[in-house]
Amino acid sequence: MADLLEVQGVVAGYGESVVLEDVSFTLREGGSLALLGRNGVGKTTLLLTLMGMTRLHKGTLAWRGEPLAAVPPHHRARLGFGWVPQERGVFPSLTVDEHLEAIARPGEWTAARVYQLFPRLVERRGHFGNQLSGGEQQMLAIARALMVNPTLLLLDEPTEGLAPVVIDELVVTIRKMLASGRMAAILVEQHARLALQLTEETLVLDRGRVVHRSPSRSLLEDPGTLDRLLGVA
Amino acid sequence: MLSALPGVLFDGVAYGSLLFLISIGLSVTLGLMNFINLAHGAFAMVGGYACVVATLRYGLPFGVALVVAFAVAAIAGGVLERVLYRRLYGRSPLDQVLFTIGLTFMSIAAATWVFGSGQQPVRLPDTLLGQTRILGVDVGIYRLFLIAIVFALASGLALLVTRTRFGARIRASVDDARTAAGLGIDVERVFSVTFTLGSGLAGLGGALGIDVLGLDPTFPLKYMVYFLLVVVVGGAGTIVGTLCAAMVLGIFDVAGKYYVPWAGAFVIYALMVALLLLFPRGLLRRIR
Ligand SMILES: Nc1ncnc2c1ncn2[C@@H]1O[C@H](COP(=O)(O)OP(=O)(O)O)[C@@H](O)[C@H]1O
Numbered sequence: 001m002a003d004l005l006e007v008q009g010v011v012a013g014y015g016e017s018v019v020l021e022d023v024s025f026t027l028r029e030g031g032s033l034a035l036l037g038r039n040g041v042g043k044t045t046l047l048l049t050l051m052g053m054t055r056l057h058k059g060t061l062a063w064r065g066e067p068l069a070a071v072p073p074h075h076r077a078r079l080g081f082g083w084v085p086q087e088r089g090v091f092p093s094l095t096v097d098e099h100l101e102a103i104a105r106p107g108e109w110t111a112a113r114v115y116q117l118f119p120r121l122v123e124r125r126g127h128f129g130n131q132l133s134g135g136e137q138q139m140l141a142i143a144r145a146l147m148v149n150p151t152l153l154l155l156d157e158p159t160e161g162l163a164p165v166v167i168d169e170l171v172v173t174i175r176k177m178l179a180s181g182r183m184a185a186i187l188v189e190q191h192a193r194l195a196l197q198l199t200e201e202t203l204v205l206d207r208g209r210v211v212h213r214s215p216s217r218s219l220l221e222d223p224g225t226l227d228r229l230l231g232v233a
Numbered sequence: 234m235l236s237a238l239p240g241v242l243f244d245g246v247a248y249g250s251l252l253f254l255i256s257i258g259l260s261v262t263l264g265l266m267n268f269i270n271l272a273h274g275a276f277a278m279v280g281g282y283a284c285v286v287a288t289l290r291y292g293l294p295f296g297v298a299l300v301v302a303f304a305v306a307a308i309a310g311g312v313l314e315r316v317l318y319r320r321l322y323g324r325s326p327l328d329q330v331l332f333t334i335g336l337t338f339m340s341i342a343a344a345t346w347v348f349g350s351g352q353q354p355v356r357l358p359d360t361l362l363g364q365t366r367i368l369g370v371d372v373g374i375y376r377l378f379l380i381a382i383v384f385a386l387a388s389g390l391a392l393l394v395t396r397t398r399f400g401a402r403i404r405a406s407v408d409d410a411r412t413a414a415g416l417g418i419d420v421e422r423v424f425s426v427t428f429t430l431g432s433g434l435a436g437l438g439g440a441l442g443i444d445v446l447g448l449d450p451t452f453p454l455k456y457m458v459y460f461l462l463v464v465v466v467g468g469a470g471t472i473v474g475t476l477c478a479a480m481v482l483g484i485f486d487v488a489g490k491y492y493v494p495w496a497g498a499f500v501i502y503a504l505m506v507a508l509l510l511l512f513p514r515g516l517l518r519r520i521r
């Protein structure tokens with residue numbers, strides 16, 4: 001069986017400018033991948049490229065063996081990409097309920113199940129996107145992505161700018177989501193250790209290139225390498 | 234002087250209703266795609282001529298002619314969006330302005346060629362003619378009918394936008410087209426449907442407005458400024474904002490022409506300057 005996602009020699013960026021110099025990796029069905037790297041190395045650009053929102057200069061993307069390059073973003077969502085953008089992209093003029101309903105696709109994730117996962121959002125059902133706290137917005141962005149019933153969840157720095165207690169709550173939830181094993185995920189995180197604990201494999205980017213790939217566990221047990229790659233303790 | 238006020242207000246509201254009906258499509262187009270469609274008034278004109286042809290040439294009842302006007306303008310809008318407008322999305326505002334002003338002049342030339350340059354007559358059904366008395370004010374029955382239709386449509390639109398799934402998709406696309414697309418919303422299709430609906434409403438407004446605004450080939454140019462004012466003052470992409478702006482402009486235009494006829498259109502331009510200084514982003518900004 002073909003891999004869920006296969007990225008081959010991808011060169012991509014914005015307009016004429018190139019951000020990703022040469023990126024290749026594969027992800028199996030149900031697999032989880034941490035995407036690490038310092039600020040500005042191209043992690044968000046890689047996720048946007050998977051969503052079809054950048055300019056692909058070279059290389060190929062394949063979804064279950066089918067080429068993706070010509071597939072527009074809204075079709076990728078329908079194929080099974082569940083995108084949680086870095087800026088969260090919560091809609092100011094939609095209520096929490098509407099965020100879920102407007103994009104819902106049939107599958108095991110229903111509004112009721114999503115609310116079970118994020119009980120905090122229940123009290124906010126009728127509130128508009130711009131009336132939510134940062135943590136609630138992040139939960140909504142994830143809840144919304146689940147409503148497309150994704151095969152692959154793309155999480156771009158979900159803990160960014162959140163208070164430690166909120167992060168803890170979110171991590172428990174993300175762990176629960178990934179534990180089922182039915183949904184694959186790519187997790188971009190600044191908190192490297194957190195990401196390593198949550199995922200099977202890790203990819204480290206530097207200036208648009210993959211500079212390291214290994215099981216997350218082995219990187220977790222090798223602080224020296226982690227430090228060298230990311231400059232974190 | 235003041236004894237005329239209720240009548241002036243009433244006529245202003247009727248006039249504002251028409252401005253709303255014609256401008257709402259423009260407002261949504263601008264809010265949704267940042268697309269500047271100066272030719273929007275041409276769709277209103279198409280509806281007007283469709284109504285004239287339907288009633289005078291084919292003898293259809295006025296009510297049926299209104300439906301025809303909506304349908305013809307909607308189809309014209311839908312087709313042009315597909316074959317022409319779509320190419321202009323994301324282009325510079327200058328390209329969009331030049332293209333749509335060109336389209337406006339083409340529509341004027343085409344209308345002159347087909348219908349001649351004269352004002353078109355309209356035959357209203359007898360039941361809509363004459364005056365009636367409400368709260369001691371004499372009001373034209375046709376204007377009353379106009380206001381009723383537009384308020385019904387505005388309520389319907391507001392329900393569509395605020396209560397339906399399609400409405401939520403429109404709002405999501407207006408808020409953030411990229412994220413909406415990334416979540417599976419076909420923003421292009423949302424836009425096509427909205428553009429078609431907006432053109433149809435403009436056509437309906439053009440037909441309903443023959444008796445109030447008149448109808449000749451210069452219509453799209455003559456009223457362009459009014460439609461743009463409504464959208465700019467109301468805030469692109471908002472139904473309530475567009476309605477408020479249309480009412481304010483309608484009332485002040487009618488009142489200005491009645492009380493200070495020597496000032497001409499100056500009244501509403503002064504009003505626009507004042508409103509834009511007070512609400513630089515429009516009375517209401519978002520689609521609600
Ligand atoms: N919309 C854009 N247009 C042009 N350059 C961009 C854009 N977004 C990001 N970049 C550039 O691409 C590089 C990688 O950015 P990004 O992918 O956001 O990094 P990361 O997510 O790893 O912090 C940066 O140098 C950034 O300045």
Ligand SMILES: [Mg+2]
Nearest residue numbers: 043044045086
């Ligand atoms: Mg980033």
